[in-house]
Amino acid sequence: xxxxxxxxxxxxxxxxxxxxxxxxxxxxxxxxxxxxxxxxxxxxxxxxxxxxxxxxxxxxxxxxxxxxxxxxxxxxxxxxxxxxxxxxxxxxxxxxxxxxxxxxxxxxxxxxxxxxxxxxxxxxxxxxxxxxxxxxxxxxxxxxxxxxxxxxxxxxxxxxxxxxxxxxxxxxxxxxxxxxxxxxxxxxxxxxxxxxxxxxxxxxxxxxxxxxxxxxxxxxxxxxxxxxxxxxxxxxxxxxxxxxxxxxxxxxxxxxxxxxxxxxxxxxxxxxxxxxxxxxxxxxxxxxxxxxxxxxxxxxxxxxxxxxxxxxxxxxxxxxxxxxxxxxxxxxxxxxxxxxxxxxxxxxxxxxxxxxxxxxxxxxxxxxxxxxxxxxxxxxxxxxxxxxxxxxxxxxxxxxxxxxxxxxxxxxxxxxxxxxxxxxxxxxxxxxxxxxxxxxxxxxxxxxxxxxxxxxxxxxxxxxxxxxxxxxxxxxxxxxxxxxxxxxxxxxxxxxxxxxxxxxxxxxxxxxxxxxxxx
RNA sequence: GGCCGAGUACCCAAGUGGACUAAGGGGACGGAUUGCAAAUCCGUUAUUCAUGGGUUCGAAUCCCAUCUCGGCCUCCA
Numbered sequence: 274x275x276x277x278x279x280x281x282x283x284x285x286x287x288x289x290x291x292x293x294x295x296x297x298x299x300x301x302x303x304x305x306x307x308x309x310x311x312x313x314x315x316x317x318x319x320x321x322x323x324x325x326x327x328x329x330x331x332x333x334x335x336x337x338x339x340x341x342x343x344x345x346x347x348x349x350x351x352x353x354x355x356x357x358x359x360x361x362x363x364x365x366x367x368x369x370x371x372x373x374x375x376x377x378x379x380x381x382x383x384x385x386x387x388x389x390x391x392x393x394x395x396x397x398x399x400x401x402x403x404x405x406x407x408x409x410x411x412x413x414x415x416x417x418x419x420x421x422x423x424x425x426x427x428x429x430x431x432x433x434x435x436x437x438x439x440x441x442x443x444x445x446x447x448x449x450x451x452x453x454x455x456x457x458x459x460x461x462x463x464x465x466x467x468x469x470x471x472x473x474x475x476x477x478x479x480x481x482x483x484x485x486x487x488x489x490x491x492x493x494x495x496x497x498x499x500x501x502x503x504x505x506x507x508x509x510x511x512x513x514x515x516x517x518x519x520x521x522x523x524x525x526x527x528x529x530x531x532x533x534x535x536x537x538x539x540x541x542x543x544x545x546x547x548x549x550x551x552x553x554x555x556x557x558x559x560x561x562x563x564x565x566x567x568x569x570x571x572x573x574x575x576x577x578x579x580x581x582x583x584x585x586x587x588x589x590x591x592x593x594x595x596x597x598x599x600x601x602x603x604x605x606x607x608x609x610x611x612x613x614x615x616x617x618x619x620x621x622x623x624x625x626x627x628x629x630x631x632x633x634x635x636x637x638x639x640x641x642x643x644x645x646x647x648x649x650x651x652x653x654x655x656x657x658x659x660x661x662x663x664x665x666x667x668x669x670x671x672x673x674x675x676x677x678x679x680x681x682x683x684x685x686x687x688x689x690x691x692x693x694x695x696x697x698x699x700x701x702x703x704x705x706x707x708x709x710x711x712x713x714x715x716x717x718x719x720x721x722x723x724x725x726x727x728x729x730x731x732x733x734x735x736x737x738x739x740x741x742x743x744x745x746x747x748x749x750x751x752x753x754x755x756x757x758x759x760x761x762x763x764x765x766x767x768x769x770x771x772x773x774x775x776x777x778x779x780x781x782x783x784x785x786x787x788x789x790x791x792x
Numbered sequence: 793g794g795c796c797g798a799g800u801a802c803c804c805a806a807g808u809g810g811a812c813u814a815a816g817g818g819g820a821c822g823g824a825u826u827g828c829a830a831a832u833c834c835g836u837u838a839u840u841c842a843u844g845g846g847u848u849c850g851a852a853u854c855c856c857a858u859c860u861c862g863g864c865c866u867c868c869a
Contacts, residue, residue: 284796304869312869319869362867470795471865498866522867548869549796558866580797581863588862618817619805624798624862631804634818641817644832673806681806685816692816697833760827767829778831785831 304547308398345395427525446565469553545573610728658705663715666690
């Protein structure tokens, strides 16, 4: 089945075919997090969509080499290209950690880090990101346990960055300006603007309100962007032919993608993903740098961008109080599986609205799929006269994903099939050659892309963090009261559990419980 | 000012010219079940797709205009 994907480069949906002559291997680079702070759920929507794309590629039979960087070079808070004004971001992070340490608010796992060491700060947030990403089921994280090079760190690629800058100067794509900074010359690269539509003649310098007048003057064109800035005062700095300083922030992706994925293809890779804000300037500049050095017509052949997430109908911002990290949501009792589903269920090219209602919806959805999974597992030996509904629906599920990752459509086909199984009853009598194990396989194939059932299973194991014995004691006392028909006492115990954040359900096979999510 | 998206039921969200008398989930309502709830199971819930025109035998889907919302135009996923 051919995957159709929207390519930002051409502004249209295209058939996806990899560069690999055998048509099997796909090279995929994702712009990952900056590690100056905890990643928020908007970041994770982008990373999760990349994960869904990667899993879809695998479902249809490709072998994916997926790389995601973790940006640990300390950029500036007002990082306009020329000047790097403002504070060093790594310095800001360090100060934040130092203050937290003084006030005793430092997270448990950070109590022994040295906030004055920028590498330690970066490591701290990088580790936090890996933990978060693991909880949300990013497949890449598990691979990176064995192959850490799949999650490269720019600070370990400074030398090839310097090499790239040298090459660009030799090719007349870059120049050393009067302020000592090396800039890329956008006018030397006619394709500049192809990805974003912001060609040099269309760019209104300073329209975004963030450029520095003084630095614009030394550049040949206002859109020229920094490749190397000498600055001995920067927290993270390295020697270079242009003085001690730091690299331009677009450089890392070009260098690491070429080194890890494009070594045998002259720096050309199949797929590159990021958030919509990466289109310009970040990815535009990556293309210019990379192609300027390789002479190839393409850097990535397909560009995949996820739209922004808004929260409760509004742009997410700290001042509105709707800014959430994964940790914030977990603290409110949301499960990683529900968060994952909530973040992937809206088409990646639509703006998604994250809501607590949606989180509840997603959790219920997952509970139903889990119940179906358990039921199929329990009855896996039972025969079916014909291929079951999930088995029959699997091609339609794949087809939906192949239509530019129509996750909602795919979930629709799954639900339609799922509703044809009555999980509250025994499987109907049959004698055919098919079995419920086939149905289970189909469900698992679908979940290999959605990636929620394993997370849900892990979460139910992790509930042992709660005081289970206390909960079970209260439930036992309540059931004793119920047997004695002491309804008042039973209801009091139920309320008590609810106050602890535990909802209980009396089923035909006894009482079960689950944590309540609060908004 | 330039470029790019979006507006489908109470909410989330598919569908992008003909099997649409518009998927799926949540909610709500009715029924089964229950000490009462919750959960579960069954059923019902948009003659209509922001608005106004147009193209067409046929439009939620194409075109034009209008309104509304969002993003990018050198911090940002």
